[in-house]
Amino acid sequence: MKKYWYKIPLHIRxxxxxxxxxxxxxxxxxxxxxxxxxxxxxxPIIVDLKNVKISATTNLPSKLKMVKEKDQxxxxxxxxxxxxxxxxxxxxxxxxxxxxxxxxxxxxxxKIEKVKEKPKGDFLAQEKKKKQTNSDxxxxxKEPKKEKKESKKxxxxxxxxxxxxxxxxxxxxxxxxxxxVEEEVEETTDEVTKEEAEDMQNLGVExxxxxxxxxxxxxxxxxxxxxxxxxxxxxxxGARGIEDMVVEVRAYxxxxxxxxxxxxxxxxxxxxxxxxxxxxxxxxxxxxxxxxYSLFAEQYSDKYNLWKTILLNFNPVDGSIK
Amino acid sequence: xxxxxxALIFVFSSVFSANxxxxxxxxxxxxxxxxxxxxxxxxxxxxTRSMGDDIRHVIISDLERSGLFAVINDNAYIQxxxxxxxxxxxxxxxxxxSQALIQAYVKNAANDKVRVEFRLWDVFTSSQLSGQAxxxxxxxxxxxxxxxSDAIYERITGEKGYFDxxxxxxxxxxxxxxxxxxxxxxxxxxxNHKFLTNGESLVLTPxxxxxxxxITYLSYYNDNPRVYVLDIGTGRQEVLGDFPGMTFAxxxxxDGKKVIMSMANKGNSEIYEMDLTTKKPKRLTxxxxxxxxxxxxxDGKKITFNSDRGGKPQIYxxxxxxxxxxxxxxxxxxxxxxxxxPRGDYIAFTKxxxxxxxxxxxxxxxxxxxxxxxxxxxxxxxxxxxGRVLMYYRENKPNKYGKGGDAKLxxxxxxxxxxxxxxxxxxxxxxxxxxxx
Numbered sequence: 001m002k003k004y005w006y007k008i009p010l011h012i013r014x015x016x017x018x019x020x021x022x023x024x025x026x027x028x029x030x031x032x033x034x035x036x037x038x039x040x041x042x043x044p045i046i047v048d049l050k051n052v053k054i055s056a057t058t059n060l061p062s063k064l065k066m067v068k069e070k071d072q073x074x075x076x077x078x079x080x081x082x083x084x085x086x087x088x089x090x091x092x093x094x095x096x097x098x099x100x101x102x103x104x105x106x107x108x109x110x111k112i113e114k115v116k117e118k119p120k121g122d123f124l125a126q127e128k129k130k131k132q133t134n135s136d137x138x139x140x141x142k143e144p145k146k147e148k149k150e151s152k153k154x155x156x157x158x159x160x161x162x163x164x165x166x167x168x169x170x171x172x173x174x175x176x177x178x179x180x181v182e183e184e185v186e187e188t189t190d191e192v193t194k195e196e197a198e199d200m201q202n203l204g205v206e207x208x209x210x211x212x213x214x215x216x217x218x219x220x221x222x223x224x225x226x227x228x229x230x231x232x233x234x235x236x237x238g239a240r241g242i243e244d245m246v247v248e249v250r251a252y253x254x255x256x257x258x259x260x261x262x263x264x265x266x267x268x269x270x271x272x273x274x275x276x277x278x279x280x281x282x283x284x285x286x287x288x289x290x291x292x293y294s295l296f297a298e299q300y301s302d303k304y305n306l307w308k309t310i311l312l313n314f315n316p317v318d319g320s321i322k
Numbered sequence: 323x324x325x326x327x328x329a330l331i332f333v334f335s336s337v338f339s340a341n342x343x344x345x346x347x348x349x350x351x352x353x354x355x356x357x358x359x360x361x362x363x364x365x366x367x368x369x370t371r372s373m374g375d376d377i378r379h380v381i382i383s384d385l386e387r388s389g390l391f392a393v394i395n396d397n398a399y400i401q402x403x404x405x406x407x408x409x410x411x412x413x414x415x416x417x418x419x420s421q422a423l424i425q426a427y428v429k430n431a432a433n434d435k436v437r438v439e440f441r442l443w444d445v446f447t448s449s450q451l452s453g454q455a456x457x458x459x460x461x462x463x464x465x466x467x468x469x470x471s472d473a474i475y476e477r478i479t480g481e482k483g484y485f486d487x488x489x490x491x492x493x494x495x496x497x498x499x500x501x502x503x504x505x506x507x508x509x510x511x512x513x514n515h516k517f518l519t520n521g522e523s524l525v526l527t528p529x530x531x532x533x534x535x536x537i538t539y540l541s542y543y544n545d546n547p548r549v550y551v552l553d554i555g556t557g558r559q560e561v562l563g564d565f566p567g568m569t570f571a572x573x574x575x576x577d578g579k580k581v582i583m584s585m586a587n588k589g590n591s592e593i594y595e596m597d598l599t600t601k602k603p604k605r606l607t608x609x610x611x612x613x614x615x616x617x618x619x620x621d622g623k624k625i626t627f628n629s630d631r632g633g634k635p636q637i638y639x640x641x642x643x644x645x646x647x648x649x650x651x652x653x654x655x656x657x658x659x660x661x662x663x664p665r666g667d668y669i670a671f672t673k674x675x676x677x678x679x680x681x682x683x684x685x686x687x688x689x690x691x692x693x694x695x696x697x698x699x700x701x702x703x704x705x706x707x708x709g710r711v712l713m714y715y716r717e718n719k720p721n722k723y724g725k726g727g728d729a730k731l732x733x734x735x736x737x738x739x740x741x742x743x744x745x746x747x748x749x750x751x752x753x754x755x756x757x758x759x
């Protein structure tokens with residue numbers, strides 16, 4: 001084998017090797033050499049399931065990501081000052097410990113002990129502080145404290161998770177979109193901006209308002225629209241050639257989901273075939289009769305481009321007409 | 323390894339992402355009549371307004387009788403449209419879910435005539451579909467109404483109307499055993515009824531010319547059955563030549579220049595075609611079985627007829643020169659009186675199966691057979707000129723006293739829906755629908 005190999009002129013050998021490499025790369029897929037190291041997620045966001053709205057489709061909100069990043073950076077900063085080389089788990093434990101002990105300089109500290117103090121730093125803490133001003137909620141707040149004290153005895157990891165759960169639970173309580181609360185936030189917080197407040201409000205639960213950041217129309221939604229159009233569409237079942245009459249129209253919708261105009265696509269047949277014209281016109285009429293398409297306006301208001309124009313394929317024969 | 327492959331081939335394929343436009347398929351539709359609104363017609367004087375009212379009622383009954391339209395009750399109307407110069411407020415008509423709106427105005431014209439203007443609006447797209455004006459003698463208001471109905475029907479369905487048409491039929495009077503049969507004519511809605519013959523001689527199988535206001539029929543004059551042609555306009559009647567045998571079941575060709583019929587000679591009936599100008603008969607079939615009830619396709623290239631050459635009467639189709647005979651009906655029972663639809667897509671027939679009569683349709687290639695109606699006796703289907711509606715006559719089984727078996731005319735939609743009686747002053751059978759006037 002070696003003999004044969006060295007008999008081949010050098011340039012051809014080189015070429016062969018190169019080709020082989022390229023082929024292999026083609027087969028195996030190019031390794032991503034410039035991939036940045038996966039970033040370590042410090043705080044898993046745990047959301048109380050009671051507070052999660054359940055919809056038909058996944059609606060992971062884009063803003064959730066933003067919040068995640070913010071949390072992470074703030075945590076990083078904290079960690080950097082004290083334990084630069086700590087692992088993620090340790091960091092978690094640390095934070096949890098601090099929170100549980102109530103010794104740390106920021107959040108939990110101010111929450112439990114200094115009711116009247118102006119909030120600094122962490123938004124969560126400020127929110128909690130606000131709650132404390134309500135005497136009704138005081139009792140409730142004390143309970144988790146006790147729990148935390150007890151949790152000292154349990155393994156540290158568990159502790160950390162529990163405290164996180166508790167804090168996230170508190171966040172979610174605050175996520176009830178009440179205008180009054182929002183105003184309070186603005187009044188009582190000096191350092192927390194309005195944007196941040198909104199971001200927090202969008203966290204996890206309401207971030208999916210409309211739920212349309214990532215999704216397209218579901219099959220059931222398409223069916224719903226088709227079904228409605230079927231109800232609006234009146235066709236003469238005895239018209240000549242009705243069996244193979246398929247009408248394609250393009251509907252142009254306004255932002256309020258009313259119909260701007262409807263174009264019948266097969267213009268030449270529309271002009272020459274009176275039967276087709278009749279069916280096509282009835283299809284066009286159906287689009288107008290069914291308007292407005294509130295599904296779009298309500299569920300996809302931020303995705304106007306998705307439903308600005310719709311291609312509708314009207315086929316009168318579903319077996320029952322035949 | 324002597325042979326070294328030096329070249330490696332890479333195939334690149336680029337996939338273009340499809341247009342991301344939202345696409346929705348709507349399969350199936352409603353078969354309900356189209357709701358439309360016909361508010362009171364305007365008029366410049368009391369007399370024209372009252373004529374407008376008459377015209378309006380005829381239009382409403384025409385459109386409703388077709389089964390394709392449902393005229394919304396006046397009480398629901400939010401708006402009145404007394405003038406043609408004002409654009410309707412479509413929102414008001416959309417609110418009552420009216421898909422079309424008809425607006426008309428009647429005014430006097432010169433020479434004691436009237437002028438009727440009408441507009442047809444598409445309510446939901448807010449556009450005018452049709453707008454016409456007719457001037458005619460005052461006595462002719464009924465025809466104006468039918469013409470407007472036809473215009474509306476045609477614009478919305480894409481099919482020619484059939485309201486401005488007439489029907490001839492055999493008017494039967496007297497006891498069942500000795501009936502007096504006269505030829506009668508009326509508008510398709512039963513108005514303007516008139517007898518054409520006095521009833522002294524028996525009249526059978528009247529048929530309209532598809533292109534002219536002429537009728538061909540069979541009459542027994544001096545006990546001799548003969549095929550006659552009657553011009554309705556002039557009242558002139560002529561015999562279509564003398565044949566050696568008995569002639570029956572005559573029918574015009576689509577251009578009205580020929581008549582096709584069957585002629586029985588020595589116990590065998592064959593199909594003959596006769597040129598109305600030369601009066602020369604031409605034999606088309608030659609078979610020992612009975613061939614009868616011929617009917618032309620609307621393009622005149624084919625003929626459908628009834629023959630028992632297969633053992634039982636069945637429907638056959640052949641070229642108009644008598645060649646390429648093909649059987650198209652293969653169902654149970656006996657198939658008779660095939661009639662080719664003026665629009666060409668169906669052949670109507672009468673079927674007798676297990677003692678019951680049926681009216682049905684079948685496509686000229688033998689497919690798509692459908693029975694539209696049944697009864698103790700349903701017979702003599704005739705097509706409306708648009709090939710959409712059939713008229714026939716029906717007799718119910720008489721009770722033990724011999725009553726209740728009156729012959730009546732009925733119409734039915736091609737889809738089998740909308741079966742309605744056509745009211746006649748006396749018993750009626752064997753209808754024949756005229757072409758559009």
